[in-house]
């Protein structure tokens with residue numbers, strides 16, 4: 048078991064009864080102990096994939112093993128060896144924090160003589176020991192999420208699936224959950240995390256997979272993905288963008304300092320991602336100033352995961368992990 052991958056999905060497909068092809072050809076292996084981030088725009092198929100991996104949906108094509116158990120042939124063994132924190136919390140609001148975890152212990156068959164120690168340990172881990180006797184209905188959103196995460200772990204599963212675990216939480220509550228995920232990952236738990244927050248994936252994940260239209264179109268460590276997007280990002284801020292942005296965009300496009308590289312409009316000005324940004328950024332600046340546009344800010348930076356995500360989900364021509372994203376997008380658009 049320790050040698051095998053935690054998750055091994057090969058050419059997985061999931062077509063819903065109404066014909067929606069939510070997962071089209073997903074191949075993914077996740078080694079034991081990895082903290083894997085699963086990203087994709089709304090509707091890309093993230094939740095559907097998690098449901099397949101956690102046996103809530105049977106794949107309509109391909110094969111999946113989780114903890115070396117086949118999801119179609121051995122769903123029960125898969126379920127016993129995983130923890131799953133769904134998007135909606137499953138805590139019982141009438142029960143106290145301790146009772147919620149106790150209840151989860153009963154469901155997962157934690158031996159009776161181990162329960163008290165396990166519950167105390169988990170209450171400590173998610174920082175709810177002080178309020179263990181309070182009903183969950185008195186908890187904030189962040190506390191409920193932490194309690195939910197604790198209940199997903201009572202049987203000490205080697206793999207935990209977390210579906211957007213921090214959505215809707217304030218930054219402080221989010222940070223506390225991050226600490227908790229890092230802590231259980233350090234203990235050896237494999238984590239499969241979906242998130243809408245790219246900075247969350249950047250900070251926490253060993254590796255990230257980006258899903259588009261039911262297929263993984265890029266994967267790698269956050270640093271690798273940023274490298275593959277290539278070049279630097281040049282952000283230009285202009286005075287009075289509401290009035291001037293279109294003209295600035297036209298001047299920048301016509302000047303074409305970056306050889307046909309698309310120029311994005313932002314709320315405050317223009318943004319260009321190019322390998323030549325550092326060398327030729329000032330040329331564009333001069334062209335804008337010559338055209339009478341007041342530049343109020345000029346910054347050249349390394350790409351962030353947001354840039355990676357936008358580039359990939361826009362279907363731009365980026366070689367990512369051997370996959371030509373534009374070619375993939377064209378195929379999908381003509382389906």
Ligand SMILES: Nc1ncnc2c1ncn2[C@@H]1O[C@H](COP(=O)(O)OP(=O)(O)OP(=O)(O)O)[C@@H](O)[C@H]1O
Pocket residue numbers: 063064065067068069087088089090091092093094095096
């Ligand atoms: N029960 C269902 N029956 C038919 N189509 C569905 C069903 N559930 C989801 N879909 C469709 O499958 C596709 C993928 O949905 P899914 O919820 O997996 O995406 P997601 O990446 O998790 O999105 P989000 O970030 O919005 O949660 C979407 O087109 C969605 O409308």
